[in-house]
Amino acid sequence: xxxxxxxxxxxxxxxxxxxxxxxxxxxxxxxxxxxxxxxxxxxxxxxxxxxxxxxxxxxxxxxxxxxxxxxxxxxxxxxxxxxxxxxxxxxxxxxxxxxxxxxxxxxxxxxxxxxxxxxxxxxxxxxxxxxxxxxxxxxxxxxxxxxxxxxxxxxxxxxxxxxxxxxxxxxxxxxxxxxxxxxxxxxxxxxxxxxxxxxxxxxxxxxxxxxxxxxxxxxxxxxxxxxxx
Numbered sequence: 001x002x003x004x005x006x007x008x009x010x011x012x013x014x015x016x017x018x019x020x021x022x023x024x025x026x027x028x029x030x031x032x033x034x035x036x037x038x039x040x041x042x043x044x045x046x047x048x049x050x051x052x053x054x055x056x057x058x059x060x061x062x063x064x065x066x067x068x069x070x071x072x073x074x075x076x077x078x079x080x081x082x083x084x085x086x087x088x089x090x091x092x093x094x095x096x097x098x099x100x101x102x103x104x105x106x107x108x109x110x111x112x113x114x115x116x117x118x119x120x121x122x123x124x125x126x127x128x129x130x131x132x133x134x135x136x137x138x139x140x141x142x143x144x145x146x147x148x149x150x151x152x153x154x155x156x157x158x159x160x161x162x163x164x165x166x167x168x169x170x171x172x173x174x175x176x177x178x179x180x181x182x183x184x185x186x187x188x189x190x191x192x193x194x195x196x197x198x199x200x201x202x203x204x205x206x207x208x209x210x211x212x213x214x215x216x217x218x219x220x221x222x223x224x225x226x227x228x229x
Contacts, residue, residue, distance in 0.1 A: 046166075046186070046196070049147065049186050050186055050188075050194045050195075052115070053115065053145050053146070053186055053187065053188035053194045054188060054192070054194050056084070056115065056117075056144070056145040056188065057144050057145060057188040057189075057192055057194065058192075060072060060119060060136070060144050060145075061136060061192070064135070064136035065136075069135045069136050069137050070120075070134070070135055070136075071119035071120050071133055071134060071135060071136060071144070072117075072119060072120055073119070073120030073122065074117075074120055074121070074122050075122065076122050076123075080123055080126060080212070080214060081116075081150070081212075081218075081222065082116040082117055082118055082121060082211075082212060082222060083115070083116055083117075083148060083163070084115040084116065084117050084145070115145050115146065115147060115148060116145065116146050116147070116148050116222065116224070117144070117145050118132075118133055118142075118143055118144060118145070118146070118211060118224055119133040119134070119144050120133075120134065121212070123212075126212050126213060126214055127211065127212060128210055128211065128212065128213045128221065129209060129210065129211040129212075129224070129227075131227050133190060136190060138190055139190065139227060139228070140189060140190050140191030140193075141189050141190070141191065141227040141228040142189060142190050142227045143187035143188065143189050143190075143224050143225050143227065144187075144188055144189060144190055145187065145188050146185050146186060146187035146188070146197075146224050146225055147166060147182075147185035147186050147187070148162075148163035148164075148222075149161065149163065149164055149182050149185050149199075149208070149222065149223045150162040150163050150218055150221065150222050150223070151181070151210075151219075151220045151221065151222075151223065152218060152219065153219075153220070154219040154220060155215075155216055155217065155218070155219040160177060160178055160179040160180070161177065161178045161179070161180065161181055161182060162176065162177050163176070164177075164178045164182045166182050166183045166184060166185065166186075181199050181201065182199055183198070183199060184196050184197050184198040184199045184207065184208065185197050185199070185208060185223065185224070185225060187224060187225035189225075189227075195225075197224075197225030197226065199223075206226075207225060207226055208223045208224065208225060208226065209223065209224065209226045210222065210223055211223065211224040
C-alpha cells in the first residue's frame, strides 16, 4: 500500500522537460501579448494628450469670447520658446512628459508640461510660418496648442531634437532629448479640432513645419502642425 502511494506521488510530479515546456509556452504568450499591450498603452497616452489639448483650446476660446475675439498673448520679455509652463504646487502633475522641472533658472518653481502655445506670440522676427494665430476668427485649421518638438540639428548637432513628446522607438513616450525626429505631434486648432500630425524628413510630405526659428539658437526650430494651404 505504501509502495503504491509513493509510486502515485512520483507520477504526479512535474518532470524537468514538462517544466521547461510550460516556461516556453509562457514566454511565447508574453512575446505575443507584449506588443499589443504596448500599443494599447501608447493609444491611451495619445487619447490623454488629445484630451489635454482640447481643454487648453477651450480655455483659449473662453478667453477670446471675453476679450473681443483676441487670443491670449504673452508680454515682451517672456521666454522666446512657446512652451506652456506649469506650477509644481498644482495637484495634477500628470501632464508632465518627463521634462526637467524648473529647466530655466529664470522661472523657478515651474516646469514644462510638454505643450506649446502658438497664439499671440510676441516676437514677430522669430515667427517663420506663413500663418499665425492672433484672433479666434482666424482660419480654423491654424493650430493653437500642440506638443513640443524642437529641432536643433543645424546649430547644435549633438542635441538633436528636444522636448519630444512622442519619440520614435520609445512607445511614443516623451523624452527630454532624442537623436531621432518625433513620430509626430498632436495639435488643437482654432476650430477646436485636435488631431495627429505625422512627421516626415521631406517637408513636402510632412504634416509638420517650422513655426519659430532662432538663428544660432534654435535651428531649424520649433515645429507645429501644418495649417491647411
